Amino acid sequence: xxxxxxxxxxxxxxxxxxxxxxxxxxxxxxxxxxxxxxxxxxxxxxxxxxxxxxxxxxxxxxxxxxxxxxxxxxxxxxxxxxxxxxxxxxxxxxxxxxxxxxxxxxxxxxxxxxxxxxxxxxxxxxxxxxxxxxxxxxxxxxxxxxxxxxxxxxxxxxxxxxxxxxxxxxxxxxxxxxxxxxxxxxxxxxxxxxxxxxxxxxxxxxxxxxxxxxxxxxxxxxxxxxxxxxxxxxxxxxxxxxxxxxxxxxxxxxxxxxxxxxxxxxxxxxxxxxxxxxxxxxxxxxxxxxxxxxxxxxxxxxxxxxxxxxxxxxxxxxxxxxxxxxxxxxxxxxxxxxxxxxxxxxxxxxxxxxxxxxxxxxxxxxxxxxxxxxxxxxxxxxxxxxxxxxxxxxxxxxxxxxxxxxxxxxxxxxxxxxxxxxxxxxxxxxxxxxxxxxxxxxxxxxxxxxxxxxxxxxxxxxxxxxxxxxxxxxxxxxxxxxxxxxxxxxxxxxxxxxxxxxxxxxxxxxxxxxxxxxxxxxxxxxxxxxxxxxxxxxxxxxxxxxxxxxxxxxxxxxxxxxxxxxxxxxxxxxxxxxxxxxxxxxxxxxxxxxxxxxxxxxxxxxxxxxxxxxxxxxxxxxxxxxxxxxxxxxxxxxxxxxxxxxxxxxxxxxxxxxxxxxxxxxxxxxxxxxxxxxxxxxxxxxxxxxxxxxxxxxxxxxxxxxxxxxxxxxxxxxxxxxxxxxxxxxxxxxxxxxxxxxxxxxxxxxxxxx
Ligand code: PEP
Ligand code: MG
Numbered sequence: 001x002x003x004x005x006x007x008x009x010x011x012x013x014x015x016x017x018x019x020x021x022x023x024x025x026x027x028x029x030x031x032x033x034x035x036x037x038x039x040x041x042x043x044x045x046x047x048x049x050x051x052x053x054x055x056x057x058x059x060x061x062x063x064x065x066x067x068x069x070x071x072x073x074x075x076x077x078x079x080x081x082x083x084x085x086x087x088x089x090x091x092x093x094x095x096x097x098x099x100x101x102x103x104x105x106x107x108x109x110x111x112x113x114x115x116x117x118x119x120x121x122x123x124x125x126x127x128x129x130x131x132x133x134x135x136x137x138x139x140x141x142x143x144x145x146x147x148x149x150x151x152x153x154x155x156x157x158x159x160x161x162x163x164x165x166x167x168x169x170x171x172x173x174x175x176x177x178x179x180x181x182x183x184x185x186x187x188x189x190x191x192x193x194x195x196x197x198x199x200x201x202x203x204x205x206x207x208x209x210x211x212x213x214x215x216x217x218x219x220x221x222x223x224x225x226x227x228x229x230x231x232x233x234x235x236x237x238x239x240x241x242x243x244x245x246x247x248x249x250x251x252x253x254x255x256x257x258x259x260x261x262x263x264x265x266x267x268x269x270x271x272x273x274x275x276x277x278x279x280x281x282x283x284x285x286x287x288x289x290x291x292x293x294x295x296x297x298x299x300x301x302x303x304x305x306x307x308x309x310x311x312x313x314x315x316x317x318x319x320x321x322x323x324x325x326x327x328x329x330x331x332x333x334x335x336x337x338x339x340x341x342x343x344x345x346x347x348x349x350x351x352x353x354x355x356x357x358x359x360x361x362x363x364x365x366x367x368x369x370x371x372x373x374x375x376x377x378x379x380x381x382x383x384x385x386x387x388x389x390x391x392x393x394x395x396x397x398x399x400x401x402x403x404x405x406x407x408x409x410x411x412x413x414x415x416x417x418x419x420x421x422x423x424x425x426x427x428x429x430x431x432x433x434x435x436x437x438x439x440x441x442x443x444x445x446x447x448x449x450x451x452x453x454x455x456x457x458x459x460x461x462x463x464x465x466x467x468x469x470x471x472x473x474x475x476x477x478x479x480x481x482x483x484x485x486x487x488x489x490x491x492x493x494x495x496x497x498x499x500x501x502x503x504x505x506x507x508x509x510x511x512x513x514x515x516x517x518x519x520x521x522x523x524x525x526x527x528x529x530x531x532x533x534x535x536x537x538x539x540x541x542x543x544x545x546x547x548x549x550x551x552x553x554x555x556x557x558x559x560x561x562x563x564x565x566x567x568x569x570x571x572x573x574x575x576x577x578x579x580x581x582x583x584x585x586x587x588x589x590x591x592x593x594x595x596x597x598x599x600x601x602x603x604x605x606x607x608x609x610x611x612x613x614x615x616x617x618x619x620x621x622x623x624x625x626x627x628x629x630x631x632x633x634x635x636x637x638x639x640x641x642x643x644x645x646x647x648x649x650x651x652x653x654x655x656x657x658x659x660x661x662x663x664x665x666x667x668x669x670x671x672x673x674x675x676x677x678x679x680x681x682x683x684x685x686x687x688x689x690x691x692x693x694x695x696x697x698x699x700x701x702x703x704x705x706x707x708x709x710x711x712x713x714x715x716x717x718x719x720x721x722x723x724x725x726x727x728x729x730x731x732x733x734x735x736x737x738x739x740x741x742x743x744x745x746x747x748x749x750x751x752x753x754x
Contacts, residue, residue: 008147008274015155019155025159028164029059029168032155032156034062036062037133040145040149046061047156048131050076050176051174051175051179054075059129063113068107072105078101078103079103082101084119087120088120088125088290092117092141115139117145119153121160122154124203124289124387125285125292129160154279158207158209177390185357185383185402187399188399189399192396192397192399192416194354196332198336199391200338208276209276211274217271217280218268218277220318221281225258228310228313228314229255232258257306278319281315281318289387333352334397336385337356339359339360341480342369354397355377355399356376359383359384374456377397378397379402394408396408396413396416431708433712434708440714442718442719442720442721448702449507449701450470452473453477454476455497458497468506470507470699474509474512475519484521484522491553493553508565509568513535513539514535515531531635537570555586555587555595556590559595560596561600562602563598566605567579567604569608572611573619576623580603602624606679607629607665608633609633613664626677627676630680630681630682662692678692687743689702689710690713693722694725695726712753713752713753
């Protein structure tokens with residue numbers, strides 16, 4: 001076996017000189033392959049670059065037929081080169097032609113070479129191309145030669161990533177780095193956003209690749225690893241962390257990785273081969289990522305994220321990098337993140353946000369709730385999207401269709417521009433209705449309210465033309481806080497809300513936590529059926545201190561004004577009485593200490609649990625108003641989990657059973673002259689809100705974006721006519737039209753926009 005003529009350090013030094021020389025890209029590439037071939041005593045050295053059409057094209061060669069350059073090509077997964085790119089793994093073969101994937105390319109004249117070593121050219125775990133050396137003699141390349149070639153491939157990755165090869169790419173073709181990709185995820189909020197990628201965890205770009213002094217770099221790495229380990233131990237020893245199971249587990253994993261000898265050894269080897277400490281961290285990170293990205297086991301993928309986080313921390317230590325690498329924040333930002341906290345999203349300038357793309361998340365995750373409040377499109381569960389994107393890449397997020405189009409082709413871009421224009425025109429029409437009263441053609445006035453929960457929602461009140469806030473979900477503010485908000489903080493927050501709504505009514509719902517609404521600082525127990533568990537008013541009555549604090553804050557914030565408060569998830573009327581007793585105590589307490597109280601006070605309950613249907617008369621007598629939480633009432637009436645996509649659409653809320661339930665509630669309200677409103681998602685869709693007016697609702701609360709479309713529907717609706725037909729329909733039994741069919745036909749026949 002022949003020895004290397006010179007160590008990889010010498011090679012890297014030469015490459016560095018070549019990179020610095022003012023050369024044309026092709027010339028530079030040609031010299032690089034010549035240099036590698038001579039240094040590694042190989043007869044052949046070739047570079048294949050991955051194009052956006054999934055083809056690996058020969059860009060430069062020493063040893064193969066020079067006429068084959070830019071002609072020879074292999075598809076991803078095809079031949080040895082395609083296999084390396086697809087698997088992101090090196091291939092080291094003493095007899096290449098014996099390998100089952102071998103594919104003969106006659107134009108290259110490679111048949112005389114037997115041994116073959118190819119490594120992927122990687123960036124952030126993605127293959128950008130393949131670097132190959134070949135020899136006539138049958139030999140197996142040594143481990144250190146593989147390592148050296150991988151290190152060299154990093155230099156090429158950098159060259160490709162900087163876009164230098166664009167000028168030698170044939171017209172009409174693009175390199176993979178600019179390849180358009182469409183990723184499908186889950187829609188968490190509808191809407192369309194056109195803009196540019198902002199990576200939430202910006203990629204640290206290592207520009208200083210090659211070292212002058214391996215010993216010094218090794219010392220830098222050791223020092224950075226030392227402080228990393230100390231900082232992890234530090235975090236683990238903090239009291240609050242030691243309490244929390246999941247967070248602790250992540251840190252334990254970090255600690256395990258940080259002490260992993262294999263990881264450290266591979267980084268030291270890369271330094272030995274000539275890389276700087278940070279380039280060594282990046283190289284090993286990229287290799288590991290490439291390997292782990294192909295794993296399907298969710299547990300292992302999770303570990304990959306942990307490992308990636310740890311490597312990023314180490315990179316930050318070594319480069320002193322902190323904060324965003326984007327010099328100017330785009331005014332049409334679409335944030336890409338693996339996962340993120342709600343408060344982090346609020347840190348971005350809201351007016352510049354067009355969308356949010358998450359690799360993880362769930363419809364009910366806090367960040368999604370906040371994004372929805374901000375009115376931006378959200379796509380979640382978009383696997384692998386962060387590694388595919390670079391800061392500043394053009395992107396389209398389609399929250400209606402659950403897709404993300406990264407670096408879209410011009411025709412896709414055009415189609416979306418048109419779609420956005422249409423949407424904008426529709427929004428414009430709705431905006432024109434902002435100051436028009438929602439009165440039906442037969443003169444019935446509807447009270448249109450909006451749902452809110454955060455300060456970011458409030459500007460929408462004026463923009464949408466809603467008459468007030470029919471549901472203020474107070475728990476959202478608690479969910480984005482890192483500790484339990486104190487009474488003064490709560491009071492200041494509610495005061496701020498009341499100030500911003502400028503006299504319009506707000507219905508505050510007391511804390512609806514538990515179930516899937518978890519407070520990070522409030523310990524509760526694992527539950528088999530959280531939706532049916534210790535939540536909302538149940539939890540509040542068991543922890544009266546929590547409810548009393550909130551009541552006190554609300555009473556103080558609305559001193560001298562109006563206060564409207566309602567209780568979530570009531571099951572028995574007795575719960576309302578118990579909560580009222582707590583409120584009385586607060587009122588007495590405040591009066592005793594000379595605080596002024598609200599001028600007018602209304603106390604209501606949400607109707608979300610079917611058991612209340614058999615206490616309707618008692619309920620209506622007990623409260624000042626009732627608000628139907630149709631999301632939960634439907635979930636419990638039909639026994640379908642609202643968060644489980646498999647069953648949540650199985651039954652139709654516009655079917656006879658649910659419409660009859662809702663009608664019974666309205667009628668009970670009428671019997672007792674108790675106002676009844678509805679604040680679930682049902683109110684926000686024109687067809688279903690039309691049905692609600694037909695069965696007697698005159699007040700509904702919905703997301704602010706729905707106000708315009710619902711108002712446009714009301715302006716064309718003859719409620720009396722609909723009521724007569726719909727009631728007759730609901731009174732009938734037997735087969736026939738479904739509720740939805742009936743309503744759709746009515747809308748069509750009467751020219752009602754739904
Ligand atoms: C409902 O259940 O319909 C409701 C409005 O409450 P939430 O969606 O917050 O559970
Ligand atoms: Mg509810």
